[in-house]
Amino acid sequence: MPTATAKQPERIVLVINSLQGAGAERFVLTIGSAFDALGFDVHVVRFDPKVEFALPENLKYHLIDYQGYRWLPKGAIRYRMFARSIDNYILKHIGTPALVLSNLERADSTLRYSRLPNIIHVIHNTLSLYYHIADQPNPAKRTAELQNVYGTHPCVCVSEGVETDFIQSFGNITKVTTVHNPIDQVYIRQLAEAFVPEYKDYLIHVGSFKKAKRHDILIQAYAKTSQRVPLLLAGQGKLEQEIKTLITQLGLEDKVIMLGFCENVFPYLKHAKCKVLTSEREGFALVLAEALALDVPVISTDCQSGPREILGAHQLMPVNDIDAIAAKLEQAMQQPEQFAHPFNTKFLPHNIAKAYLRFANVAIPDVA
Missing domain, CATH: 3.40.50.2000 (Glycogen Phosphorylase B;)
Known part of the structure; x- marks a missing residue:
């Protein structure tokens, strides 16, 4: 009789510009390790080689260099082309993901054009203040641009205040919730x-x-x-x-x-x-x-x-x-x-990771 093969773990991809910075970058590494502990195959995709953190060995790291796309006009054309390259790379070298978390401005602007399944934008900032919308020469135009970015996929906000600001600034443009950052x-x-x-x-x-x-x-x-x-x-x-x-x-x-x-x-x-x-x-x-x-x-x-x-x-x-x-x-x-x-123990990584999986309708493996 044929030998049963073990089921391969589902893949989760975390996308961010670099691993140089502070909160969002630490979030990626912490939530990634939590997903790994729950039994997922976790991949971190970044666009810049800079690293300022000790990288957990249980995660897999990929670099897709953004510099090669700077010759294109900044905006939709550049981000569409870069998104196509990211999609092709992930499908070829990682496989179809069960979940993709996009982090920060460059990743969000790019993955807005991605055709990968189950993409979620993680909103790390109070966007109206981060983008100084009220101070823009044309606030309505800037708001519309951001609605086009964040209205494409569901969004998870890292605090209730961020979620309130998101809805007040952009309206009910997508499915949105709050999940606080994980603290290991x-x-x-x-x-x-x-x-x-x-x-x-x-x-x-x-x-x-x-x-x-x-x-x-x-x-x-x-x-x-x-x-x-x-x-x-x-x-x-x-x-x-x-x-x-x-x-x-x-x-x-x-x-x-x-x-x-x-x-x-x-x-x-x-x-x-x-x-x-x-x-x-x-x-x-x-x-x-x-x-x-x-x-x-x-x-x-x-x-x-x-x-x-x-x-x-x-x-x-x-x-x-x-x-x-x-x-x-x-x-x-x-x-x-x-x-x-x-x-507050609600901030522990396994609790936060499970909240993301529930929001994304991804089943939690039996090992959890």
């Missing part, structure tokens, strides 16, 4: 044991130096406190020199420590008195949930989406309010324990 608490705690920082008794901010993070507001607020503990800034970005200049102007060179890019920031996070976030916009605010996974107290601005779904009201501060932020920083320096908050 066990892995984060392992990484946090890698070393003990040389600094003790400090506040920490983790995030790229870009306008939305409002490092300038944070530094100005910190300058109004007693500065009884130092402030560490972990990250890099185009506004880094501008913030260094502000630190010098305010005479804070001995109090504000710029760590630069940290391949593993979790030991610094674990040993902080309090994690601070002063963003004017967030999608989910991944680093807040990661801090809670390490039992670190947290304070954050109450921006339009993200923090209020993770933290208690006493941990929130008004956006861009230097005096209010200074007052909360002072409290955090003196009594950080009052800003502790329990980690």
Whole structure:
């Protein structure tokens, strides 16, 4: 009698521009590992070779170089051609996927033209703010362009605030839901044991130096406190020199420590008195949930989406309010324990992965 062959696991493809960045890139690797643990064959497709993370060995990685398409006019023609190449590559080298998750602007603009089955756009940002729609010369035209991108496939938003903004901005153009970002608490705690920082008794901010993070507001607020503990800034970005200049102007060179890019920031996070976030916009605010996974107290601005779904009201501060932020920083320096908050296990990766599968109508394997 013929020998029965084992059923091949279904394939899931995660598409993103690169693995250099922050929240969305960590999301791809974390959710990918969760899908793998559930029994799927998981592939990460990126368009740029840059990598800033330790890549899980259980995932398979593919590079489809976007640079070769830059000679085409930017817009529909370029994205159509690139989407055709992506489809052909995936079908030839990976196989027909059960699910495709598209992440961030370039992937979304491209896969809007894809013919692959079961594509979902993961909406990582409050799009009206990310694209500054209200400030555009023609807001209606920009809105229509984004409706064409995101109305083609179902969308998953990383917070309820992102979903509310999506519907208010674009209407009921597609099937949409909220699934929060996954937080691998066990892995984060392992990484946090890698070393003990040389600094003790400090506040920490983790995030790229870009306008939305409002490092300038944070530094100005910190300058109004007693500065009884130092402030560490972990990250890099185009506004880094501008913030260094502000630190010098305010005479804070001995109090504000710029760590630069940290391949593993979790030991610094674990040993902080309090994690601070002063963003004017967030999608989910991944680093807040990661801090809670390490039992670190947290304070954050109450921006339009993200923090209020993770933290208690006493941990929130008004956006861009230097005096209010200074007052909360002072409290955090003196009594950080009052800003502790329990980690919610609903953020664990296997729970988040299953939520995606249910939304996509993909069966969860028996091994789960």
